[in-house]
Amino acid sequence: VYRNCYRDPPPHMQQLTFDSALLGCPVGRIQSETLTPDELQQTIAKAEAEGFRLLFWKLETSHPASKEIESVIMLKGGYFLCEKLTYRTELSKSITLVMRHHLNVRGIECSAFADAEPTPDMITLAIAAGGCSRFSLDPTFPRPAFHALYTKWMENSVAGKAADTVLVARDSWEGRVVGMVTVKMTEAISQIGLLAVAETYRRRGVGMLLMLEAYEWSLQQGASACTVATQTANSAARSLYERCGGIVVETCNDFHFWIGEKLQAPTDHKSNIPNQKPFLGDHGGRQAKLNLEAILESGRIQTHAKFGPLCEEILRNDLGVQKALLVGSGTGALEMCAMCVNAAPGVEVIVPSFTFVSTANAFVTHGATPVFVDVRADTQNIDETKIEDAITSRTRAICVVHYAGVPCEMDTIMAIAKKHGLFVIEDNAHGVYGSYKGRMLGSIGDCAALSFHYTKNLVCGEGGALLLNNANLTSTAYIAWEKGTNRMDFLQGNVDKYAWVGKGGSFVMSEINAAVLHAQLGSRVMINAARMQVWDAYHAALEGLEAQGKLSRPVIPVECEHNAHIYYIRVKDAQGRANLDKLAKERSIGVFSHYQALHISPAAAKFARSMVCTEAAECASQLRRLPMWVGLSALNVDAVVALVHDALA
Known part of the structure; x- marks a missing residue:
């Protein structure tokens, strides 16, 4: 202390x-x-x-x-961090009228925040507001301290200590905060402290709307001008302030002096860094607790009552799919995919050998035969050049897996499917919010499966979602989802009572799980950003070892965006892998291999057939996953990198 x-x-x-x-x-x-x-x-x-x-x-x-x-x-021992600009806008009624005339923001409501404590969304936005700040740019400034600093700034603003008002923009349909600005009066000048807009709501005029609200509030308080500071490198903020009438009145440079030795990575060999750690939200999962309390207080515990539909709408809008149905697990979502394409005895489905058993088991459960195809050495995804050799007259579908959240080569795969009249299923358990050439993963194939298992980026303990992009599959999906009944037709008024009409199961996600997932989705931008920061740190730190031929780093293909689900390395040298495994165990750092190649598993001889899968076997042997979770500090990353260097250098 x-x-x-x-x-x-x-x-x-x-x-x-x-x-x-x-x-x-x-x-x-x-x-x-x-x-x-x-x-x-x-x-x-x-x-x-x-x-x-x-x-x-x-x-x-x-x-x-x-x-x-x-x-x-x-x-x-000091160093330059950033150049900072201070903008000043002379306030008048006319400038606010001009701004409002040019605004066309739909589905957003602005108001002064009145609660005693900020919402988790506001904390996330506050941290995002500091993304270009000197605290974020200083590599020695601990990440937990950076988060704590902006969390406290937000809390103090709401409490009236760091700001006189906090104005928030809410999604009119969801009700959650998607933007905020803090304003403080100093004599006749108002000062904007924090301003941020959730990533998925940017470029929609929300930032200008918040500036307008800040100007109008300032005029009501008698302010003659408004000032705001930002970094020269923050081009988005500068563009906003200039469009809102701001003129640069001061330019300065920010420096930090670290006196004496800088903070170092821990040298204790017992680092105790787990491979995975579910992130349940800021402040002990405050929003999840509020959602659960709302269910218990209302008594609306029935399935798909409130939070289920809310989550489905968020996923549908964000991912650009026709339908999103919440289910109890990613495995359940894959089983529904199998039912949608009518997987049955005599049917074959092409899958990669390097994947979790659920990918194959979903089809085996319905009597179909998985056909294993090898993977690429660079992405560990299915090798699109080897798919056609596996196609027979019995092939019904191609099931791709976006390993580690890195997209497969979808243009080629979709062309093969079209040529042979096949369905494409995306096992996107890893890749939620990743994208391929501007299209969100899960929106490209005929149907897709998501997972919200506690090991994934977004978690609710156990959960998943079926995504539909082919209208011809919708009826089958709803029947399967509703235990083999046409209950959806009944709810839509198409029939006066529902009946058993086909195959189905108990797939619908519990409302309790949906409440937790809804809170997770509210933090989706922050979660992905935090994971990307860790991923990028690993990638930069291990470049030297790759140049020496000691390991291979992940490859992200051009025009692909991943979601930092896994950071892995491949180590060809058997002794190097043995050293890494031994040191990781000694230092209590969670570095693990991943899947066994399915084509050599005991069940493969009973239920599957396989092409030659040499790379999948090599991948299973060589791949090691490094710790990856929200909250992994820079010191933790340094300890993991030091472990890899000590084992392989």
Whole structure:
């Protein structure tokens, strides 16, 4: 626990109590922006003697000795983080009228936030607002501290400590917060602190709507102008502020001084870093708890009452599919896919050998025969060049698996399917919110399966979804979903009572699970962004070992967007793999292999046939998954990377 270890801050210094407590070390701000180089060196020396570990400084670009000062900064262990611009807008009724005239925002409602605590969505937005900030850009600033800083900023804004009002934009249909702005009055000038819009709502005018609301509120408080600061590199924010009448009135550079040794990765060999850790939401899953409390208080525990339809609508809109049906598991979604394409005895379905058993078992359960095809060495996905050799007169469908959330080569696969009159099923258990050439995974084939198992990016314990893109499959899907009945026809008023009309099962997701999933979907942008940050850190840190031929990193094909579900490496050298497995166990770091190639599994001889799958067997032997979860810190990543280097270098 941080304790103040000095009586008075050095000259020109302000002690930052909140930041110090957050980082567990003394933190301060250099107050004077006009220090000479000599004064700066004296200030840093005094701060170091007093035990400071981190100093912040804002240097105006107009400072007469800026170049000389920057040399001192670098010499003393500081470094430039970003150039920051301050915009000022002279407020008037006319500017707000012009802005409102040009706005065309539908389905969004703005209002002042009145609750005592921010919602989880607002916390997510606050953290997103800091994405280009100096705290985010400083590689030494711990990620948990960065998240805590912006979480507290949001909480203090709602409490009236850091802002006088918080204005929020809500989705009119879902009711959740999709944008927010905080505003504080200082004499006759209003200042915007935090502003962010959820990723899936950007480029729809929500940012300008929030700025307009902030201007109108400021005018009501008697403000004559409004200011806001942003980084030069934040082109989206700059464009917004300039479109809203902002003019740059100040330019400065932000610097951080880390005094003494920088924070290092832990050297304790017992790191205790699990491979996976489900993220249940900020503040212990507050939104999930609220959703569950709403169910219990209302008594509406019946299946598909409220949260089920809400989740389905979000998935349908986000993914661009015709229908989305929540089911109890990803395996259940695959079984429904099998029923949709009429998998039955005598039918063959092409699947990759390197996949989870559910991919094949879904078809075996209905009497069909999976035909195993080899995978690509670069993506571990089905090798599209080997599919046609597996097609026979009995082939009904091709089931592709987007391994690790990386898209398969869908154009080629869809062309093969069209040529031979086959269905395409996407096993997208890994790849929710990934995309192929601008199309969301799950929206390309005839039908698709999602998984919300606790090991996936979005979780509800056990859960999944069936996605439909072929209208001819809709009736069969609903009958299967409704236990073999035409209950959907009854609910739509097409029949006066429903009956047993075909094959089905108990597939519908529990409303309890749907409530948890709804909270997860509300944080989907933050979850994917946090995972991408970890993925990118691994990818950059392991480039050198790949160049030395020690390992292979994942390959993301051109025009493909993955979702950072898994970060894996492939290690060809058997001794290197043995070293890695041994060290990982000793240091309690979750580094594991993945699937056994299905074509060599005991059940394959009973239920399947196989093409030559050499690469799948190699992949099963060589692939190792590194820890990947929301909240994995930079120090954790460093420990994992150090493990890989120690084992393979």
